[in-house]
Amino acid sequence: MSEPVRLESRWTTELFPKPPFNFDATLHKPDHFPAADNVWQPGVRWQTMLWQGKPLGLKFEDRGTVDEPRVALTVWSQTKLSQPFRDTLLAEIEYRYNFQLDLAEFYRLFAGDPQLGPVIGRWRGMRPLNHNALYEYLIIAIVLQNAAVRRSVSMMRALFEHYGTRLGYDHKELYCFWKPGIIDRATEEELRALKVGYRAKSIKRVTEAFVRGEVDEFELRSKSKEEQREALLALYGIGPASVWYILFDVFHHLDAMDHISPWEQKIYSKLFFDRDPDDPAGVDELLKTFERFGKYEMLAVHYIWEDLFWRRKHEPVAWLEKLIRL
DNA sequence: CATCAGGGCCCTG
DNA sequence: CAGGGCCCTGAT
Incomplete structure (x- = not known):
């Protein structure tokens, strides 16, 4: 295998997501499959990015708290990045990473929901995001x-x-x-x-x-x-x-909950109705129950889904293991 | 060993 | 609009 492209130029800046902001639950989604363009460890995410044709090595580091968020961003590149390039890059990252998403209304509406309320309690500041173009x-x-x-x-x-x-940067080798x-x-x-x-x-x-x-x-x-x-x-x-x-x-529609595939149906059915995955609730019944989350339908489902996969990361969830088939 | 279904989609009838 | 076929792979 040939030598990686070494990224020698480095630039560091800071990002200030809108509080509350949960770094790990936002930058790492345990239900996503591992890929060679990123690595996560608590408090740090390395991620490659192709922006305006330039391969970049990004590193996000948690330097704040849920209520006073601060993220250090270091960008490695082959050559020094111009100010206009940096500006468009930061704007793109703000968009993709949803850093300014206002979660206040969602929390206000559903803090009292018997199912979602406790999940919000555990994952306050988690937001959906997408690293890719x-x-x-x-x-x-x-x-x-x-x-x-x-x-x-x-x-x-x-x-x-x-x-x-x-790409080689920060003692890591990742694909872009x-x-x-x-x-x-x-x-x-x-x-x-x-x-x-x-x-x-x-x-x-x-x-x-x-x-x-x-x-x-x-x-x-x-x-x-x-x-x-x-x-x-x-x-x-x-x-x-x-x-x-x-x-x-990608397009951040927090209400976009309109498709349920068979394997997801079994998992939702267990999560929302505690039904045996072998005899799952119907798709229509599931969609109907999601309606109570209104314009936050998909965000609500995302919270409950991620909560399950974080739980699984710490201890196997017996009924789930047979449904996800690694 | 063979057969089959799958974390969809397209195309055909 | 229902249903067969498709690349592969692991499960049976």
């Missing part, structure tokens, strides 16, 4: 389709190893996403050799749409949820399940 997230979504965790992990690793850029043009020049057969199966076609077609400039992530941000949904569904290989993830994670 839309294109990158679409690739992740494709790799998740019709595959269990282990397979998704191996497909993602193969893609990084073949098309990504290995590729520019769409790289995969646009690869053939479908070449992708299939990475054991992504029929997803090769979707990866090619989605990449092609970006290379042709048919998708503009920044323009989409200002569109309505329905317009975003329509634009995403128009992409080959992107269906309702992937769109549901993207509307919440």
Whole structure:
């Protein structure tokens, strides 16, 4: 394997998320599969990022408290970053990481909810976030389709190893996403050799749409949820399940709870109705119970879901283990 | 060893 | 609008 690209230039700044802010529960989601572009340990997250064509190595460090948040951000790069570049980078990070999200109303409305209230108590300051650009997230979504965790992990690793850029910074080596043009020049057969199966076609077609400039992530941000949904569904290989993830994670629609796949149905059914996963509550019944969370439907589900996976991180949750199949 | 279903999606009828 | 097929892989 060739030498990684060493990032020698370094710049440090500080970020001030809106309180309350829970660093670990925001920067690490225990239900996400591990990938070669990031590492987390309590209080620190290393994450690569491709911004305006430049591969960057980011390091976020918790330097505050839930009520007085302060995050040190160090950015490694190949060459010194200009002030305008730094400004757009910080604005992008603020957007993706949801640092200014105001959780006050959500907490006020649901602190007394018998199920959500205690979860909010445990995870005050947790917010949803997305580290990736839309294109990158679409690739992740494709790799998740019709595959269990282990397979998704191996497909993602193969893609990084073949098309990504290995970066060395802060004594870590991590992969950075590729520019769409790289995969646009690869053939479908070449992708299939990475054991992504029929997803090769979707990866090619989605990449092609970006290379042709048919998708503009920044323009989409200002569109309505329905317009975003329509634009995403128009992409080959992107269906309702992937769109549901993207509307919440990438476009921050806190109410986007409209899709329940069979394995998730079993888990929700146990969580919300304490039903045996082998005899789960119906999708309609589940969607109906989520309605009580109104415009925060998906945020509420996110809280309850993450609470479960954090619990699992500390001690195995017997009924859950057979449902997630590593 | 063989067969099968899966943390979707597309396409066909 | 229901249902078959698709790459692979692990489970049976």
